Amino acid sequence: MESIWAYRNLLFEGTVVTVQLAVGSLLLAVLLGLIGATAKLSPSRVFQNLASAYTTLIRGVPDLVLMMLLFYGGQQLVNDFGDFTGWWDYLEINQFSAGVFSIGFVFGAYMTETFRGAILAIPRGQIEAGIACGMTPMKIFSRITWPQMVRYALPSFTNNWLVLVKATALVSVIGLHDLVWNASTAGRSVREPFTFMFAVLVIYLMITAISDVGLRWLDRKYSVGVRRV
Amino acid sequence: MDESNSRTFWEYLTHVSEHHSPLDFVLIWDHIDRFLWGTLLTLEITLFALVLGGILAVPMAIARAYKHRWLNFPIWCFTYVFRGTPLLVQTYLLYYGLAQFDAVRESFLWDPILSSAWWCALIAFTLNTAGYTTEFLRGSIETTPAGEIEAARACGMSPWTTMRRIVLPSAFRRALPAYSNEVIFMLHSSVVLSTITLQDLLGAGRWLNGRYYLAYEGFITAMLFYMVLVFIISRGFKFWEKHWLGHLRQRQTEDEPVTLKAG
Numbered sequence: 397m398e399s400i401w402a403y404r405n406l407l408f409e410g411t412v413v414t415v416q417l418a419v420g421s422l423l424l425a426v427l428l429g430l431i432g433a434t435a436k437l438s439p440s441r442v443f444q445n446l447a448s449a450y451t452t453l454i455r456g457v458p459d460l461v462l463m464m465l466l467f468y469g470g471q472q473l474v475n476d477f478g479d480f481t482g483w484w485d486y487l488e489i490n491q492f493s494a495g496v497f498s499i500g501f502v503f504g505a506y507m508t509e510t511f512r513g514a515i516l517a518i519p520r521g522q523i524e525a526g527i528a529c530g531m532t533p534m535k536i537f538s539r540i541t542w543p544q545m546v547r548y549a550l551p552s553f554t555n556n557w558l559v560l561v562k563a564t565a566l567v568s569v570i571g572l573h574d575l576v577w578n579a580s581t582a583g584r585s586v587r588e589p590f591t592f593m594f595a596v597l598v599i600y601l602m603i604t605a606i607s608d609v610g611l612r613w614l615d616r617k618y619s620v621g622v623r624r625v
Numbered sequence: 626m627d628e629s630n631s632r633t634f635w636e637y638l639t640h641v642s643e644h645h646s647p648l649d650f651v652l653i654w655d656h657i658d659r660f661l662w663g664t665l666l667t668l669e670i671t672l673f674a675l676v677l678g679g680i681l682a683v684p685m686a687i688a689r690a691y692k693h694r695w696l697n698f699p700i701w702c703f704t705y706v707f708r709g710t711p712l713l714v715q716t717y718l719l720y721y722g723l724a725q726f727d728a729v730r731e732s733f734l735w736d737p738i739l740s741s742a743w744w745c746a747l748i749a750f751t752l753n754t755a756g757y758t759t760e761f762l763r764g765s766i767e768t769t770p771a772g773e774i775e776a777a778r779a780c781g782m783s784p785w786t787t788m789r790r791i792v793l794p795s796a797f798r799r800a801l802p803a804y805s806n807e808v809i810f811m812l813h814s815s816v817v818l819s820t821i822t823l824q825d826l827l828g829a830g831r832w833l834n835g836r837y838y839l840a841y842e843g844f845i846t847a848m849l850f851y852m853v854l855v856f857i858i859s860r861g862f863k864f865w866e867k868h869w870l871g872h873l874r875q876r877q878t879e880d881e882p883v884t885l886k887a888g
Contacts, residue, residue: 453852455809455855455859456851456852456855456856457813457848457851457852457855458812458813458814458815458816458827458851459813459816460816460817460819460827461816461827461830461844461847461848461851462848464827464830464831464834464844465841465844465845465848468834468840468844469840469841469844469845471840472840472841473840558709562710562711562712563711564711565711565713565714566711566713566816568713569713569820576711576713576714576717580717580721583721583722587725588725589717589721589722589724589725590718590721590722590723590725590726591725593714593717593718593721593722594718594722596710596714597706597710597714597715597718600709600710600711600714601705601706601709601710604709604710605709
């Protein structure tokens with residue numbers, strides 16, 4: 397217990413990195429999810445197929461494999477491209493951005509399905525009513541689709557977020573100094589790996605519990621006006 | 626494939642690798658055995674963990690569904706912890722963590738089991754999948770139509786017979802789509818194996834990249850192997866669902882969305 401207290405700063409810094417990584421990936425995933433859902437629901441065959449290829453690919457490949465491909469391969473690809481075009485000399489993909497891009501890319505596929513389902517759940521008549529009132533597509537999105545989409549998407553979104561948080565642990569494998577990495581380093585140096593890994597377990601449970609409270613609050617906020625039976 | 630045919634294939638591969646492709650196919654072909662062994666290890670641990678985890682999950686799900694007075698809360702704690710934390714951390718805790726305790730190191734379990742990466746991974750994976758399976762199986766036991774149970778009682782079945790003949794078979798069927806997600810997720814999660822010194826499929830890819838200092842070859846090959854495995858598994862489950870869930874199928878079929886397992 398004393399050793400945990402002695403290394404509290406290291407654990408805290410690691411937790412901050414983990415949370416930043418999770419939030420960064422979530423933002424990217426939501427963005428990709430919105431684009432993907434739009435593409436899947438668009439009338440264009442090309443966009444539909446592209447989006448399906450994306451979700452199929454992600455379902456087939458583990459996240460750590462993509463992360464390593466991006467971290468080691470992406471580095472080389474970016475620099476080869478820079479050499480070829482002469483646009484930049486040397487760019488470094490650090491562990492953090494490799495983590496955000498790969499986790500965001502993976503969960504973007506799951507968000508695509510979440511948002512697609514949520515948009516399909518909105519009664520078509522409401523959108524037609526919006527058109528009949530002369531709303532622009534932007535206005536229909538912000539006033540009709542979005543507020544209800546959030547409500548329909550929340551349960552699945554919550555689920556995705558909880559899985560995403562756990563996926564961030566993998567970034568320690570490519571050397572990002574996140575919670576898991578810091579804790580295993582500290583655990584090795586004081587020869588108490590169990591104590592430190594157990595602390596990591598507890599911190600992850602705390603993150604889960606806190607986000608549970610936050611998401612429940614969001615759920616109540618967006619379900620105002622819905623009759624509960 | 627006869628001799629002349631395989632030589633032309635080989636020449637073709639060498640030619641493509643040297644002249645046209647950013648990937649060195651010859652190198653991949655030379656080390657394909659490592660990938661095949663890796664696939665075997667990945668499948669082996671995933672399959673054992675799923676079977677053992679499934680066996681553990683059934684009684685736990687029943688206890689949870691019927692809210693057993695003593696068992697409900699401990700099982701809830703178990704599933705909450707294993708579903709709320711990363712598998713990587715659970716595996717590290719077991720493999721690197723247990724050595725901290727002298728009592729564990731001196732016990733009879735240490736030498737054959739707890740000091741070996743293979744066994745630690747199997748235990749961690751089994752408990753993890755048991756946690757997830759318990760929860761969705763509980764859900765599908767709880768949603769058994771009341772009429773079916775009443776009918777069983779009216780026929781004079783004992784609670785045990787009702788469970789064996791009515792509740793479990795229909796709960797397993799309804800859990801099948803969730804279970805196919807769980808299987809695919811377990812396969813995805815098995816990449817954790819390569820982080821505790823085991824040569825699984827990703828481990829083979831990492832080895833190839835590290836050995837020849839290459840960026841793409843190992844990971845892309847591993848990626849393709851994983852895609853093929855997932856494709857075969859989801860085809861298998863589609864077939865199975867058609868067979869066992871035919872009576873529940875909707876008339877209009879939609880393409881199935883990608884969903885994550887509950888948690």
